Amino acid sequence: MIETVVRTDQLTKRFGEFTAVDAVSFAIKSGEIVGYLGPNGSGKTTTIRMLLGLLLPTSGEAEVLGYNIRTDPEPIRRKSGYMSQRFALYDDLTVWENLQFYAGVYAVTDEAHLKATLDRVGMRKQAREMAKDLPVGWRQRLALAAAIVHQPQLLFLDEPTSGVDPLARRVFWDLIYELVDEGITALVTTHFMDEAEYCQRVGIMRRGQLLAMDTPERLKRDVLDGQAWDVSAKPALRAISVLEQVPGVHRVGLSGDHLRVIAAKVVRKSVLVQVLRSAGLDGIAVSPTSPGLEDVFLSLSLD
Amino acid sequence: MIQRLRSIIRKEFIQIRRDPRTLGLIIIIPVMQLFLLGYAATNDIRNVAMAVYDLDKSEESRSLVQAYSNAEYFQVIEYVSSEEELQTLIEYGDARVGLLIPPDYSHDLNAGQTAQIGFVIDGSDPSIAKTALSSAQLIGQAYGASIQEERLVRNGMGGINFQPVEVRTQVWYNPTLEDAYFMVPGIVGMVLFTLTSMVTANSIVRERERGTIEQLIVTPIRPWEMVLGKMVPYVILAFINTGEVLLIGSLWFGVPIRGSLLLVFGLSGVFLMTSLGIGLLASTIASTQQEAMMIVYMIFLPSVFLSGFFFPIQAMPKVLQWISYGIPLRYYMSIIRALLLKGVGLPAIQTDVTLLALFGLGLLIIASVRFRKRLD
Numbered sequence: 001m002i003e004t005v006v007r008t009d010q011l012t013k014r015f016g017e018f019t020a021v022d023a024v025s026f027a028i029k030s031g032e033i034v035g036y037l038g039p040n041g042s043g044k045t046t047t048i049r050m051l052l053g054l055l056l057p058t059s060g061e062a063e064v065l066g067y068n069i070r071t072d073p074e075p076i077r078r079k080s081g082y083m084s085q086r087f088a089l090y091d092d093l094t095v096w097e098n099l100q101f102y103a104g105v106y107a108v109t110d111e112a113h114l115k116a117t118l119d120r121v122g123m124r125k126q127a128r129e130m131a132k133d134l135p136v137g138w139r140q141r142l143a144l145a146a147a148i149v150h151q152p153q154l155l156f157l158d159e160p161t162s163g164v165d166p167l168a169r170r171v172f173w174d175l176i177y178e179l180v181d182e183g184i185t186a187l188v189t190t191h192f193m194d195e196a197e198y199c200q201r202v203g204i205m206r207r208g209q210l211l212a213m214d215t216p217e218r219l220k221r222d223v224l225d226g227q228a229w230d231v232s233a234k235p236a237l238r239a240i241s242v243l244e245q246v247p248g249v250h251r252v253g254l255s256g257d258h259l260r261v262i263a264a265k266v267v268r269k270s271v272l273v274q275v276l277r278s279a280g281l282d283g284i285a286v287s288p289t290s291p292g293l294e295d296v297f298l299s300l301s302l303d
Numbered sequence: 304m305i306q307r308l309r310s311i312i313r314k315e316f317i318q319i320r321r322d323p324r325t326l327g328l329i330i331i332i333p334v335m336q337l338f339l340l341g342y343a344a345t346n347d348i349r350n351v352a353m354a355v356y357d358l359d360k361s362e363e364s365r366s367l368v369q370a371y372s373n374a375e376y377f378q379v380i381e382y383v384s385s386e387e388e389l390q391t392l393i394e395y396g397d398a399r400v401g402l403l404i405p406p407d408y409s410h411d412l413n414a415g416q417t418a419q420i421g422f423v424i425d426g427s428d429p430s431i432a433k434t435a436l437s438s439a440q441l442i443g444q445a446y447g448a449s450i451q452e453e454r455l456v457r458n459g460m461g462g463i464n465f466q467p468v469e470v471r472t473q474v475w476y477n478p479t480l481e482d483a484y485f486m487v488p489g490i491v492g493m494v495l496f497t498l499t500s501m502v503t504a505n506s507i508v509r510e511r512e513r514g515t516i517e518q519l520i521v522t523p524i525r526p527w528e529m530v531l532g533k534m535v536p537y538v539i540l541a542f543i544n545t546g547e548v549l550l551i552g553s554l555w556f557g558v559p560i561r562g563s564l565l566l567v568f569g570l571s572g573v574f575l576m577t578s579l580g581i582g583l584l585a586s587t588i589a590s591t592q593q594e595a596m597m598i599v600y601m602i603f604l605p606s607v608f609l610s611g612f613f614f615p616i617q618a619m620p621k622v623l624q625w626i627s628y629g630i631p632l633r634y635y636m637s638i639i640r641a642l643l644l645k646g647v648g649l650p651a652i653q654t655d656v657t658l659l660a661l662f663g664l665g666l667l668i669i670a671s672v673r674f675r676k677r678l679d
Contacts (some may be wrong), residue, residue, distance in 0.1 A: 049517075049678060052521050053677070054517065054520055054521065054677060054678045055677065055678055056677065074523065077520075077521045077522065077523060078523050080521070082518065082521045084514060084517050084518060085514075086513070086514035086517075087514075088513070088514050088515040088517060088518035088519075089515070090314070090318065090513075090515060091513070092317075092318050092321040092322065093314065093317060093318070093321075097314070097317060100310075101310055101311075101313075101314045102518070102522070103310075104306060104307065104309065104310025104313070105307045105310050105311070105519070105522040105523065105524050106522060106523060107306045107307065107523075109306065146518075
């Protein structure tokens with residue numbers, strides 16, 4: 001069953017002169033995990049807020065779970081879960097009281113279900129701890145528990161892993177996968193490139209515009225018109241300025257201890273090696289590599 | 304709906320309980336205000352420091368000084384021997400009033416002439432000065448009358464009531480004109496106002512500061528459920544405060560509670576709608592707790608001064624009197640004073656009650672409308 005749960009059409013939000021979201025159109029199907037990738041301030045949060053009826057769009061339309069976001073936000077809110085960037089928890093309430101409160105406002109009172117929700121995020125033992133005493137990773141999981149306690153069909157996660165260590169991030173994504181396996185649909189914003197790779201489809205936002213939305217593989221294949229190379233040469237800064245002069249090279253950047261070059265397909269390995277050699281650089285090594293989403297993102301940002 | 308409301312109320316109660324310092328302040332502040340204002344904000348004068356410059360130094364002049372110090376209003380702190388000395392005492396604030404007895408006082412008195420005495424008052428605090436002045440005159444007149452009566456008795460004309468006009472004054476409801484009687488009911492109004500408006504404004508703005516309001520908006524909570532759920536715990540606290548102030552007011556200050564307690568609490572409830580409404584409105588404007596405090600304070604100050612809490616509205620300039628009609632505390636002040644001191648029933652205060660209720664409804668409706676489930 002393929003059913004569209006989110007559909008936006010030229011969705012736009014302006015704050016005065018500033019256009020936070022600029023004519024964004026996309027669709028999300030039931031059971032998908034869609035990543036929304038972009039730097040801070042690119043319009044990810046504003047998009048989610050519009051989809052939940054927290055902000056009114058300046059123009060454009062959107063439907064979520066079949067309801068119009070302008071006229072009918074309440075049923076959307078009832079059937080959606082939302083985890084905001086700030087992990088909206090009450091610091092002076094315990095883990096259990098936080099969950100009980102958010103469950104209560106959705107009229108969920110079954111204690112067994114609350115316990116099961118805590119188990120699912122692995123926080124049964126922390127039930128009596130005060131929210132303010134929790135480390136960020138636990139706060140994040142409690143916020144997720146609060147967002148899913150009413151068993152929503154659709155989950156909006158706004159930068160759920162910011163400020164969380166890599167291990168906790170991994171655990172968190174496993175949880176999201178579990179939920180999606182059970183039939184939930186998730187829209188997750190992030191500015192971590194590696195996280196975006198976990199998503200079935202990724203939308204790339206920049207300055208309010210949705211530049212592309214597709215599977216990571218297709219983005220790498222279609223958006224990136226060229227080849228990625230790992231290049232080693234010393235000194236690195238000289239190498240960058242030399243490589244940037246080569247016709248057909250789109251982008252040269254540092255990537256760990258080596259350089260990463262995106263160049264048109266016509267630029268061959270021998271050309272790159274030749275250029276570096278004639279510039280008198282040492283330790284030259286050039287090898288083709290598979291591009292990452294970061295390469296896609298950066299090359300989109302160049303246009 | 305009931306479930307959602309219950310969840311909010313329970314959450315608010317837990318939060319109140321977890322913050323014992325604020326809870327303590329809520330309980331203690333009214334008591335503090337009561338004692339401070341019950342004692343300090345008084346126009347009664349007692350033991351005003353008096354310096355005496357007696358040039359006559361006779362039996363008669365000593366008995367005049369005695370008459371002044373007997374009345375408890377004045378306390379003789381020093382006998383001075385020059386006008387300069389008197390002036391210095393008053394300048395330094397050691398004495399507030401000075402009694403000047405001229406050298407020919409006893410001579411004039413015994414010669415049957417009108418004896419004059421001087422009374423100097425430090426007018427820098429007009430309210431004390433006015434009371435001191437009138438007390439000084441009263442004491443002087445009474446003393447003069449007693450001398451005259453004594454003299455008439457001596458001349459064999461005793462027992463004749465020669466005063467052509469006798470004005471009999473009668474003070475109702477507060478016969479001893481105790482300021483506490485006037486203050487305590489007013490304090491009930493002030494406490495209810497500050498507590499509910501500040502605390503509600505803060506508790507909502509806090510949700511905004513922490514970002515929990517965004518989460519609440521995406522839940523099925525309706526605005527009025529949120530408003531009501533947040534109000535209920537604070538209304539209960541406010542009623543506890545009312546009881547507290549009334550109890551101490553009547554047991555300690557002896558303020559009478561002549562009207563029905565049911566009416567007192569019921570109409571306090573009506574008044575709470577207005578202060579909660581003000582708190583809610585402030586929370587829809589403010590984005591930080593400090594801002595909310597400032598807004599409430601901005602309304603609080605004119606409310607206190609224009610409500611008749613300290614100063615009679617009738618004595619204010621016309622413009623201020625008109626403005627005072629826009630202050631809900633004004634109606635509550637006159638309602639609560641009438642209920643406690645005069646013991647009136649609903650008919651006597653129905654205009655004030657109606658206006659207060661209209662204000663309350665209006666404020667709550669405006670606040671609920673402004674309290675939309677959106678962020679922009």
